[in-house]
Amino acid sequence: MEGLLEKIAYCVEFGKINKNAPYPPDMKDQDGADELTKQAIDQGINADEILKKGLVTGMEKVGIKFRENKVFVPQVLMSAKAMSTAMEHLKPFFQSGDVKRKGTFIIGTVAGDLHDIGKNLVAMMIEGNGWEVIDLGTDVKSEKFIETLRSYTGSYIGLSALLTTTMVNMEKIVKDIKSEKPDIKILIGGAPVNEEFREKIGADFYSPDPQGAVEYLNKLIA
Amino acid sequence: MQRINEKIQAGKILVSDGAWGTYLQQKGLSPGECPELWNIEHYDEVLEIAKSYINAGADMIETNSFGGSRFKLEHYGLERRVFEINKAAAEISRKAAGIEKHVLGSVGPTGKIVMTGNVTPEELYEAFKEQSIALEEGGADAIVVETMSDLEEARQAVKAAKENTGCEVICTMTFERTVDNDYKSMMGVSPSQMVDEIIDHGVEIIGANCGNGIEGMIQIVKEIRKVNRTIPVLIHANAGIPVFKDGATVFPETPEQMAGFVNQLIDAGANIIGGCCGTTPDHIRKVVEIVRAV
Numbered sequence: 001m002e003g004l005l006e007k008i009a010y011c012v013e014f015g016k017i018n019k020n021a022p023y024p025p026d027m028k029d030q031d032g033a034d035e036l037t038k039q040a041i042d043q044g045i046n047a048d049e050i051l052k053k054g055l056v057t058g059m060e061k062v063g064i065k066f067r068e069n070k071v072f073v074p075q076v077l078m079s080a081k082a083m084s085t086a087m088e089h090l091k092p093f094f095q096s097g098d099v100k101r102k103g104t105f106i107i108g109t110v111a112g113d114l115h116d117i118g119k120n121l122v123a124m125m126i127e128g129n130g131w132e133v134i135d136l137g138t139d140v141k142s143e144k145f146i147e148t149l150r151s152y153t154g155s156y157i158g159l160s161a162l163l164t165t166t167m168v169n170m171e172k173i174v175k176d177i178k179s180e181k182p183d184i185k186i187l188i189g190g191a192p193v194n195e196e197f198r199e200k201i202g203a204d205f206y207s208p209d210p211q212g213a214v215e216y217l218n219k220l221i222a
Numbered sequence: 223m224q225r226i227n228e229k230i231q232a233g234k235i236l237v238s239d240g241a242w243g244t245y246l247q248q249k250g251l252s253p254g255e256c257p258e259l260w261n262i263e264h265y266d267e268v269l270e271i272a273k274s275y276i277n278a279g280a281d282m283i284e285t286n287s288f289g290g291s292r293f294k295l296e297h298y299g300l301e302r303r304v305f306e307i308n309k310a311a312a313e314i315s316r317k318a319a320g321i322e323k324h325v326l327g328s329v330g331p332t333g334k335i336v337m338t339g340n341v342t343p344e345e346l347y348e349a350f351k352e353q354s355i356a357l358e359e360g361g362a363d364a365i366v367v368e369t370m371s372d373l374e375e376a377r378q379a380v381k382a383a384k385e386n387t388g389c390e391v392i393c394t395m396t397f398e399r400t401v402d403n404d405y406k407s408m409m410g411v412s413p414s415q416m417v418d419e420i421i422d423h424g425v426e427i428i429g430a431n432c433g434n435g436i437e438g439m440i441q442i443v444k445e446i447r448k449v450n451r452t453i454p455v456l457i458h459a460n461a462g463i464p465v466f467k468d469g470a471t472v473f474p475e476t477p478e479q480m481a482g483f484v485n486q487l488i489d490a491g492a493n494i495i496g497g498c499c500g501t502t503p504d505h506i507r508k509v510v511e512i513v514r515a516v
Contacts, residue, residue: 068401069400069401069402069406071410072406072407072408072409072410073335073371073408073409073410074335074337074409074410075410077335077337077338078337081338111253111254112252112253112254113253114294114297114333115333116333117333117335117408139254163253164244164464164471164473164499165244165247165253165471166253167466167471168253168469168470168471169253171469192464192471194466196465196466197466200466
């Protein structure tokens with residue numbers, strides 16, 4: 001049984017989606033995250049185990065490699081695809097309550113900014129770590145974040161910006177959210193953002209890479 | 223008009239322009255507004271930017287068309303106006319440049335990634351073709367495919383410009399310093415890989431833009447020169463890494479600081495030097511001084 005979960009983790013780490021997927025080339029014609037997850041369920045392995053020892057472990061490994069610049073965006077995208085394909089098989093178990101998500105994370109690229117690659121990477125990493133992710137897309141204004149927070153009380157918020165001109169909008173959004181809900185934890189990220197900026201605008205956490213956000217969120221619920 | 227490449231083959235070092243995006247913001251472009259629509263609605267302001275770089279002594283200027291592909295313009299509902307907007311961009315720069323100086327039609331990334339399946343290489347090619355043709359029509363004599371991080375997208379843009387216009391084709395990618403102190407694009411492409419993969423598709427000038435400031439560009443040029451000693455190299459460097467100051471973002475490198483690295487950049491093998499985000503006509507004026515003294 002252990003072997004199967006390790007294989008799933010490996011497929012997620014290296015982005016092997018399913019048997020037909022050509023990537024990575026050295027795993028050609030082998031079962032991918034898709035088939036292996038189905039096999040695991042058929043064998044009666046606990047869905048929570050599959051999530052934690054398979055999907056989460058694989059995503060964590062790729063997250064750390066990404067932080068260390070050992071892999072780049074394409075590999076992470078493939079891993080995320082393998083993860084989400086496997087996750088489809090787990091959906092019924094989330095719905096039945098057999099597997100619980102760690103919490104809810106609301107994410108969006110701030111008003112005026114249409115870039116979504118970084119935001120998507122963070123969303124995938126956090127989802128792949130067992131969280132529910134509500135992705136509000138790009139060009140998201142304060143009101144939308146606040147409105148979503150009302151439907152998902154107790155969730156956390158992530159703000160993304162790529163442009164030096166739109167990172168300034170983060171300040172307003174942080175203020176708006178905090179004035180409505182002072183205790184909400186807000187994470188920020190994006191190419192021009194740094195720790196000094198985070199402190200100035202009163203956000204709670206900055207990470208230069210997605211894995212940092214995952215680790216911070218996990219610490220909050222530990 | 224002599225081509226850029228001919229001037230470089232004759233041993234000249236050329237100077238390109240500085241920032242457009244950050245300059246437009248100074249002139250009042252607000253976040254969420256389409257910068258390229260300014261070619262139509264704020265013609266005079268855009269022309270002023272173009273002229274300011276010509277007056278600073280640049281040998282070539284870009285066009286305000288970085289986000290002028292249909293994929294970018296569709297965010298603003300302007301995807302049907304690709305031709306009009308890009309043609310206007312090139313007309314403005316040509317008006318400022320006159321007949322002697324070069325106009326580089328700017329083509330930036332679409333924000334779509336082929337490997338995720340949200341766009342096909344053919345769709346990218348079509349979008350870049352449409353944009354390049356309009357830029358040439360408006361008076362561009364070169365196309366600069368810039369800020370690329372993905373080889374597939376860069377390839378499609380270069381091919382589209384090469385096969386559908388008579389323009390010289392330039393391609394620059396954006397590299398960032400990794401924890402191992404080498405340089406890679408967001409998609410993991412190294413400067414030497416770029417050389418290997420892009421030259422075959424007919425690019426005439428390659429290089430790097432944006433990134434971590436001009437100092438880091440020296441290492442990037444050296445890496446390009448290790449694998450290719452002859453292809454002309456263009457560098458458009460940021461004025462350093464932005465810092466947040468008094469409620470606004472500022473690029474910290476002064477014209478003097480930037481100019482201080484120009485000789486090293488030339489020694490490393492760069493042929494054309496200009497600026498990217500945060501650089502101003504003053505930066506370019508200083509670069510021109512150094513280059514003319516060489």
